Amino acid sequence: MAAFFNDGVIESLQAFLNLQLHPGRLINDFFAVAGIGGTLLNAAAVGLIGVILVYATGISFSGTTFAAILTMMGFGLFGKTPLNILPIILGVTLSARLVGKKLRDYIIIALFGTAMGPLVSVLFLETGLDLWQGVFLGFLGGTVAGFILPSLAVAMLHLHQGYSLYNMGLTCGFLSLFAASILKAAGLPFEPALVWYTTDILFLKLLIPGLSILLIGMALVREKGKAFRAFLSIQKQSGRLPSDFTDLESPGGAFLNAGLLGLAGSVLVLAVGGDFNGPVLGGLLTVMGFGAFGTHFRNSWSVVAGVALSCFVFSRPLSDPGPVLALLFSTTLAPLAGQFGYFTGLLAGFIHFVMVSQTGTWQGGMNLYNNGFAGGLTAAATVAVIQWYRNNKVEK
Amino acid sequence: MKRKDLILNLIGEISNYLLDENPMRLVVSLHQEEDGLHLCILDDNKHTEDELDSMRKALNSRKRPELAEYYGAMTGHDMLGSARLDLLGWQVKHSDVVQTDSGIKIDLWFGGDRFQSHQFTIPVDK
Numbered sequence: 001m002a003a004f005f006n007d008g009v010i011e012s013l014q015a016f017l018n019l020q021l022h023p024g025r026l027i028n029d030f031f032a033v034a035g036i037g038g039t040l041l042n043a044a045a046v047g048l049i050g051v052i053l054v055y056a057t058g059i060s061f062s063g064t065t066f067a068a069i070l071t072m073m074g075f076g077l078f079g080k081t082p083l084n085i086l087p088i089i090l091g092v093t094l095s096a097r098l099v100g101k102k103l104r105d106y107i108i109i110a111l112f113g114t115a116m117g118p119l120v121s122v123l124f125l126e127t128g129l130d131l132w133q134g135v136f137l138g139f140l141g142g143t144v145a146g147f148i149l150p151s152l153a154v155a156m157l158h159l160h161q162g163y164s165l166y167n168m169g170l171t172c173g174f175l176s177l178f179a180a181s182i183l184k185a186a187g188l189p190f191e192p193a194l195v196w197y198t199t200d201i202l203f204l205k206l207l208i209p210g211l212s213i214l215l216i217g218m219a220l221v222r223e224k225g226k227a228f229r230a231f232l233s234i235q236k237q238s239g240r241l242p243s244d245f246t247d248l249e250s251p252g253g254a255f256l257n258a259g260l261l262g263l264a265g266s267v268l269v270l271a272v273g274g275d276f277n278g279p280v281l282g283g284l285l286t287v288m289g290f291g292a293f294g295t296h297f298r299n300s301w302s303v304v305a306g307v308a309l310s311c312f313v314f315s316r317p318l319s320d321p322g323p324v325l326a327l328l329f330s331t332t333l334a335p336l337a338g339q340f341g342y343f344t345g346l347l348a349g350f351i352h353f354v355m356v357s358q359t360g361t362w363q364g365g366m367n368l369y370n371n372g373f374a375g376g377l378t379a380a381a382t383v384a385v386i387q388w389y390r391n392n393k394v395e396k
Numbered sequence: 397m398k399r400k401d402l403i404l405n406l407i408g409e410i411s412n413y414l415l416d417e418n419p420m421r422l423v424v425s426l427h428q429e430e431d432g433l434h435l436c437i438l439d440d441n442k443h444t445e446d447e448l449d450s451m452r453k454a455l456n457s458r459k460r461p462e463l464a465e466y467y468g469a470m471t472g473h474d475m476l477g478s479a480r481l482d483l484l485g486w487q488v489k490h491s492d493v494v495q496t497d498s499g500i501k502i503d504l505w506f507g508g509d510r511f512q513s514h515q516f517t518i519p520v521d522k
Contacts, residue, residue, distance in 0.1 A: 059461070059462050060458075062460070064462060064463060101465065102461075104461050105461055105464075105465035105466070106465065106466065107462045108463070150466075154466070154469040157470055158469075158473055158474070161470070161474035161476055161477070162467070162474065238477065240477055241467060241470075244463070247457065247458070247460075247482075248482075339477050383476060386476065387476050
């Protein structure tokens with residue numbers, strides 16, 4: 001509705017259709033490509049696919065699905081389109097069938113696995129093939145990627161033991177390394193992409209705070225004081241995967257946490273002078289989504305402080321695209337702080353920023369969850385060191 | 397997952413939980429049927445009523461197939477943090493947690509879609 005209200009029905013639909021033929025590799029801000037109406041329509045369509053899948057598979061709405069759908073919508077602002085996510089979902093479905101399971105068993109992998117959408121767009125649009133050859137290759141490549149995702153997702157989970165919330169970021173990043181290597185070997189240049197919308201629009205600034213206030217209001221009306229007590233209990237959880245706050249505490253507490261995180265994130269972006277554009281709104285939506293599935297104030301502040309410290313040490317302005325996104329998405333490492341303390345969180349945030357500055361190039365921008373990739377690597381390394389120390393320290 | 401691996405992971409997670417309290421005695425009993433299995437675990441530690449309630453809550457949590465299959469793969473694998481009974485709770489068909497004279501007794505029944513509860517010693521009033 002916001003899309004139609006902003007740009008009109010016809011213009012929004014036209015921009016939305018044009019967007020389907022745009023490569024969505026990191027970082028392509030769709031606001032700069034298709035305008036506000038077309039981009040919001042795209043995000044809504046991507047989110048709607050997620051909602052339909054959840055309904056169709058008979059899964060109950062929960063913290064997990066809340067996180068997945070908000071993340072999908074967020075990335076519908078800079079990379080995901082209905083066209084480039086459907087082959088991935090098909091691939092995961094086929095994978096489930098192969099081992100005698102239902103899609104509902106892998107629904108979380110299917111929803112988050114849509115981070116590989118740009119792989120489809122790259123094969124479709126950047127290989128220089130004829131239209132139908134490109135469409136076929138993109139469809140095939142996306143399906144194959146989706147087919148492999150469940151096996152990799154479980155393996156990656158063991159690597160960091162649930163201490164990085166965006167496990168599919170690590171999974172898709174790992175898979176993208178292979179895809180990018182093959183495509184680079186085939187001669188694809190992979191020119192770095194950075195399309196970043198900088199126009200200051202009040203509506204975009206108010207979008208997340210508005211949504212946050214709506215969630216807070218819903219939580220308080222529905223559960224009143226219980227929501228606040230649940231919110232306080234949530235702050236005591238480590239957040240390690242899988243921590244569904246709607247189950248562990250209450251839906252109201254989880255929504256209150258998500259809403260307050262959205263407000264805090266918006267204030268943070270405003271304070272560092274960041275732009276309120278597709279990627280930043282996507283980051284804020286993701287943080288809010290995971291406010292029901294692992295992220296809260298107590299386990300995330302030290303990680304965010306670690307990123308800020310890293311930017312300070314390496315002289316990177318916090319308002320630049322990389323730093324501002326790392327500030328938001330570094331909260332993937334919140335469980336490390338939740339389990340092992342603030343110093344570990346600070347250190348993890350510091351390393352995370354160093355890593356995320358490099359990982360985008362490695363995977364050719366085809367994995368939209370680049371911070372999840374860097375966060376997963378950081379978590380795996382941190383967990384390995386802690387485990388080695390605990391297992392080998394001589395007990396007195 | 398092969399049945400042996402599944403059983404090892406289930407025993408690993410529940411044992412990890414109980415071993416945190418350093419019991420002097422831990423007994424794991426396994427009963428297998430074609431479509432399911434029954435694990436009975438006993439220790440010799442006293443557990444508070446609050447702990448028993450939270451164990452019952454975690455082990456009898458609502459069914460979450462989307463979490464059981466994907467995140468359930470972590471069951472019994474990751475020993476760094478505290479043990480998580482909810483990983484077991486999503487997979488269990490039925491569970492009982494009772495305090496005995498000497499310690500705790502946990503009964504866990506697992507099985508697939510064809511699980512037939514009458515083949516196991518699940519209390520009929522449940």
